[in-house]
Amino acid sequence: MAVIHIVGLGPGDKTGLPMGTYQLLKSGLPVVLRTCFHPVVAQLESEGLTYTSFDHLYENGEAFEEIYAAMANALVTQAKANGDLIYAVPGHPLVAEQSVQNLLQAEIPGVEVNIGPGQSFLDVTAARLRIDPIDGLLLLDGTSLTDAALNAHVHTLIAQVYQTSIAAEVKLTLMEVYPDDYEITVLRAVAVEGQERIVQIPLYELDRLDWIDHLTTVYVPPLQSREQLVRDPWQAVQIVRDLRAPDGCPWDREQTHESLRKYVLEEAYEVASAIDEQDWDHLCEELGDLLLQVLLHAQIAEEYGEFTVRDVFSELSTKLIRRHPHVFASSVATDVTDANALWDAVKRAEKEEEAESPSLMAGVKMAGPALMVAADVQKAAAKVGFDFKQVKDVLEKIKEEMNELEAELATQPHQRAVEEELGDLLFSCVNLARFFKCDAEALLMQATRKFTARFEQVEMQVKSSGKNWGAFTSEALDVLWNQAKIALMRKN
The missing domain is CATH 1.10.287.1080 (MazG-like)
Incomplete structure (x- = not known):
């Protein structure tokens, strides 16, 4: 059986090369490099190392997924044809190495994959930054960074920031969570003597550096203050939890599902009003107020062992997936009518599961x-x-x-x-x-508006008299009320 020995070249020059890797590279087996653009390669060349590399795939490939798949296929083909070989990658074989993962996930008859030693850039990077990964460390790929992957509460390292365009995308994504002027650290060629560069800059300057290359890593320290964390959704959850704590807000601590009911309705109407006004800043604010009601109910439920906010998210996600089989399953919807029909069909199936003989009121x-x-x-x-x-x-x-x-x-x-x-x-x-055939809701609103208009007329009369409300008897107020009715009837 042929063996593919996968080893890591470490993060920098030969001083960081593991002894086991060095000895294997000297063994005489054929050596394949993922890339020859690594500080240790020139040093090994001076000692007589010969190799082939996959750099030509980067030059001709269009997508990284295809490039790394091609690497794995080429290694398997070579091993089957010629026997044992060494595949050397930067850093450690199991850190940010998709081609290695492709080999490990594939079932390859007649070929064994052996993971050898290597030193990850994480070790020396953590040492330069003087951080302890046990406090929480997030390692992300700059070429596919999304704000959903970010966790502002832990140390964050972003690798694969190998050109200015990627740095620009990373910057914009980070700005979804972190302040624009938040201080970050950019590291290049860590542990490479004479080439190492470490600078601290505000986030907005990330793509202005003219020395970003394939040896660049970005470090973002965790946010510390509530004011900085306001764009993190889980911060809002924690704030509500703090409000309900024994040393929190007396009003929030007293609330129950029942006492909050009217506020849920009120905030929903405020959202609808902002939509009617087409005031999008106001809509943003009102959606936040409505979300507060969701978080308060979830926190109260958690305290009584009913459910948690994660259960709310779970119920929502499960329902959305179930009711969109044309998106997440094999059903097809070519237009809105088809989509609505599928939605209704799933809802009917849910109702049938809930009750074998549904009530007339079920609809x-x-x-x-x-x-x-x-x-x-x-x-x-x-x-x-x-x-x-x-x-x-x-x-x-x-x-x-x-x-x-x-x-x-x-x-x-x-x-x-x-x-x-x-x-x-x-x-x-x-x-x-x-x-x-009247809309009771509209009738009540109409009556409410009519009362408000008349009351404002009475209020004007009270103010113009120079007296306060307490100076008027009930009979006197009735007179003012009737005068207001007549005045408004004439106006209309």
Whole structure:
């Protein structure tokens, strides 16, 4: 069986070359280099080392994935044809070496892959920076960097920043999380005598360096302050956790799922209003307020062992994947109509799993403005004849509910009983609105706006009198109210 011995050339010159690697390179076996552009290669050449390299693949290839796959294939072909060989890569064979990973993942009959010694650039880089990786170290590839991969709480090293265009992309990605002027460290040719260069610069200057090459690494230290971490989504989670802590905010600590309910609705309406205004800065702010409600509920749930914010993310992601089979599975949707049909089909399947014989109310969406939901429930019941026959019957029901409310108030009123009777009265009023084919939500908003306009008229009268509100009796305020009604009626 042929053996491919994979060894690392270390991070710099021959002083960093592991003895085992040096001895193997001197063994006489054929040597293949991933690249000859490495400080130790010239030194080994002076000692008589001969080799071939894959540098021609970089010159002719279009994508790194294809280049590294071609390297692995070429090594296997050579090993099968000629027997044992040495494949030497910069640094350590198992650090940032995709061609090595391709070899390890492939099933190669008749060829064994042996990982030999090597020293990673991580060791000397950590020594130069005087950081301890145990505090948390993230190693990322600059050629495929995304802001989702960043973790501003730990030390971050970005390798493969081998040209200015990549440095520019790395800079822009980092600016999604870090302040533009955040101090970073750029290291070049670490551990190569006479060539090593280490500078600290503000992030925005990263792509202005004129000496970036294949030996360049970027170090980003962890952010320390809350003010710096504000663009990190998990910082918001932690802030809410701190607000709910024993030494946090008294108001936040007192909140429950029930007490926050009205704020969820309020913030959702604020989002809708910002959209209507087409004020995108305002929309950004209101979306943050709505997200706060999500985080508060998740934190409260975590404290009571109900669920965590990760469960919320999990439920959302799972649902999105399940309801988009045309994106994440084999279904096909050529337009919006097809996509909606697939979405509805998945929802129906979910409902069938939840209940073998769904209720007539199963199709009513209970999430929404209360008046609108009440109307939808009444319409669903009316489809099977469970409804009032005429307006007179609805009016009688309203009177009945009003009488029950009066009776409750006539005794020692219990808060919950009063709330129940008020709810019944409102539900009956929605029925009357439905009989007249009116939108109860719109009617209430119209009445609210009318009250607001009249109240503002009364307020103007009070201010113009030079007196305060306490100087007016109820009867006097009623006079002002009627005057406001007349004034607005004439205006309209």
